[in-house]
Amino acid sequence: MAGREFSVYMSGVGGQGLVLLSNIIGAACARAGVRAITGEQHGLSQRSGSINVHMRIGERVRSPLIPIGGADAILALEALEALRYVEYLRPGGIVLMNSRVQHPVSETAGHMKDKQAKYFSAEDVRSRLLQVTDKVSVLDALGLAREAGSPMAENIVMLGALSTVEAFPVPGDVLRASVAENVPKKAVEVNLKAFDLGKGKAREHLCTLVKCRE
Amino acid sequence: MVSVGASDVVREGPARAFMLCNEAIVRGAIEADVKVVSAYPGSPTTEILDTFSAVAPSFDYRMEISANEKVALETCAGASMAGLRSITSMKSVGLNVASDAFYSLSYTGVKGGLVIVVADDPQAHSSQSEQDGRYFAPTAYVPMLEPSDPTEAMRMVKAAFDISERHGVPVLLRTTTRVNHQSGVVEVGTISRKPFAKLPWDHPPGRFVTVAEAARNFKFAMLERARRLEEEFEGSDLNVLHDTGSDTGVVTSGAGYNYAVDACRELGIGPSVLKLGTTYPLPRGLIAEFLKGLKTVVVVEELSPYLELHVTAIAKDANPSVRVVGKLSGHFSEALEYSPNIVVDAIAKAMGITPPVDYAAVMAKAKELKQGLGERWPTFCPGCPHRASLHALRQALKGVKHVVATDIGCYSMSFLDPVNYGDTLLCMGASLGVAAGLQYAVDRKVVAIIGDSTFYHAGLPGLVNAVHHGDDFTLLILDNEVTAMTGQQPNPGSAVNAGERPAKPLVLENVVRGLGVEDLTIADPYDVKGAASKLKEALSRKGPNVVIMRRACALHSDRLKRRRGERIESNEVSKEACRRPYTCVRDFHCPAISIDDGDRRTVISQELCDRCDVCAKLCPFGSIRRREGG
Secondary structure: OOOOOEEEEEEEEOOOOHHHHHHHHHHHHHHHOOOEEEEOOOOOOOOOOEEEEEEEEOOOOOOOOOOOOOEEEEEEOOOHHHHHOHHHEEEEEEEEEEOOOOOOHHHHHHHHHOOOOOOOOHHHHHHHHOOOOOEEEEEOHHHHHHHHOOHHHHHHHHHHHHOOEOOOOOOHHHHHHHHHHHOOHHHHHHHHHHHHHHHHHHHHOHHHHOOEOO | OOOOHHHHHHOOOOEEEEEEHHHHHHHHHHHOOOOEEEEOOOOOOHHHHHHHHHHHHHOOOEEEEOOOHHHHHHHHHHHHHHOOOEEEEEEHHHHHHHHHHHHHHHHHOOOOOEEEEEEEOOOOOOOOOOOOHHHHHHHHOOOEEOOOOHHHHHHHHHHHHHHHHHHOOOEEEEEEHHHHOEEEEEEEOOOOOOOOOOOOOOOOOOOOOOOHHHHHHHHHHHHHHHHHHHHHHHOOOOOEEEOOOOOEEEEEOHHHHHHHHHHHHHHOOOOEEEEOOEEEOOOHHHHHHHHOOOOEEEEEOOOOOHHHHHHHHHHHHHOOOOEEEOOOOOOOOOOOOOOHHHHHHHHHHHHOOOOOOOHHHHHHHHHHHOOOOOOOOOOOOOOOHHHHHHHHHHHHOOOOOEEEEOOOOHHHHHHOOOOOOOOEOOOOOHHHHHHHHHHHHOOOEEEEEEEHHHHHHHHHHHHHHHHHHOOOOEEEEEEOOOEOOOOOEOOOOOOEOHHHOEOOOOOHHHHHHHOOOOOEEEEOOOOHHHHHHHHHHHHHOOOOEEEEEEOOOHHHHHHHHHHOOOOOOOEEEOOOOOOOOOOOOOOOOOOOEEEOOOOOOEEEOOOOOOOOOHHHHHOOOOOEEEOOOO
16 A cells, blocks of 8 residues: 555535545544545534545645645535535546535525526536546435435445545445444444445446546 | 544554544543543634543543633643643634633643643634734743644643643643644554542642732743753754755744645655744754754744744854745745645745646636636524524614624624625624724614623623613624534533533523613524514613523534434425515525526425524415425
């Protein structure tokens, strides 16, 4: 493992379980003997604000913040948040994004005044992102989470998809075990199913864009 | 919110765990056998309090979630004067509140180790200012340690207790947001704690009394103590020198160190690095030695040029020809937090190197790509009673000229887009004092808004003052039962305190009446019409009067519901009934409500709705109702 570095810029909307997701990855790193640091955002406990976690894996990284243009991947739990931090993506980096859009209240306020206004859509985000990378994969994480048994498992669906990426330096089975260890006891089964569904879905599209594990 | 690391805090070591720095600080204090913990929540330190609270049942330390930071520090002071080890944590501005006790405590000193974690917030992520708390240390002659990451924070907490006890002085552990909110893989040690035991008070009378002659004597002792501390820090392994033989050097500490190391790697340069862990007293001899033979020294620190001014002064004798690169040279700003690219750019410019990435070009491209992307500011959660309270206040003040003095809490966000409400905001409790001044100065109705936790923290003297002077304003106390913004911690109105142990809940209306307020109204913000009319009446009367808007924080009550196994219901909009008056959007701005791109009717997100039902009560056409099975 030593020497391999990988930075993931993780973004979403308050309430989607982004910090839990980064803790699950971090705990997996601790178990696998991989060095990882994160720069997290806590403090405003409100739901519905834009949030992010900088996740950096590698023996030599010191800064908990990813440099501009330094993220190997963006993992977005909400579609608009995939674009909000696009400056962090390195050219040709991977974007793994949820298709779900949570419309910001500022946009809705505009809609009330302008009858022609259209919301920014997941497709808008995807087409903009394609200007800087050819590796954009969109996932219906909410649908898969519901299929797994709980809409709250969107974050784990996304993790399952990320786990397939070969360059991501944490073994998939260790990630899966970390999910089981770190979600609430009664939600383990649902979350493991969510992880597997995300992984399966990634094989259909993400893995046609980037090299995946067997 | 306690993350998964909390279980690692109690785990027997040695072991490896992924921990938030704030959790590592708690682990360090537990390994150092801390016996008394007392704090008021404040970002970015809140998870220290939360973690201590979460793991309290596993240990025998005594803990209070205090009414404010001053009481918290004084509680630690009492315990440490007696001889127990104690710790408190607070945000930058929290130390302003506690500073009265802080300065005197340095005079009297302590017996048991006392550690004060104080976290500055460059970028003012969740604070009202970018205050640089490092200046507390030299002005109070209190030693200060600065970690860069969780591993170091854990080690420094233990060192801080040791220094505190050996020198009889409280020790500051100074962090910044990007240190507190950094997680990493930490090797935890063994936990070996002595059973809690009360101590005799064996100090001579007056030992901890500082005034006049006693204060003058303490001052001389304090100066001598600072001298001894500096001597000790000259050889301390908390300061790390990495000598590469280069004629360029970097002096740094805390978060700056992380960026500096990565920046040098990015730029392919290998300067010598002096990482300072003891930033007061500064090891001036060590710095002087480091400067000798250097052509250029880059000082990497956020906020004020604290290290830089010292480095410049030391260079005057040690190496007058060295070029100091920092804020005073114009390479770095005193505003906002640093980032890897800011440090790369500054060092590259100073060294005449071209940075590997043209960050400005990347940012320009990103800006172009983000055209039309709506801002997503923090806002009131679905179901938040503050949204309903502010809506009712707007209704009640329709046609009335007014000015609103607001305070620190979730309701502070009301000034952000698209709510845009509130005229003044200074610091905890200031709404009352500012309102007192406004009622002398303005030709209109004066309204003050404060939350229950902030009221107990710093609002009480303001209300005493207003009652005594008959100040003419109306105070709204938004009582949501918890300290909501920092994660719904208990406050003096709660029936529990740290570790969910039972505590006596103060009855807010009794407190208000007890302070002499005769005109008191209580309203439920979810009762849309009732709340607005009660407010209207109260606002029409001469102040001082108080309206308590009472309804539990939605996140808090949802958590309790889930714990009881209850479902969170949701509402939906009837397409047939909706005639698009947008009453549920205008001045309301709930994240669960959006407008359909096609038929322009409103839509309620099942995932986000909390079914507070306030929007349903606002709708003139009754088009919002409970979702069946939702």
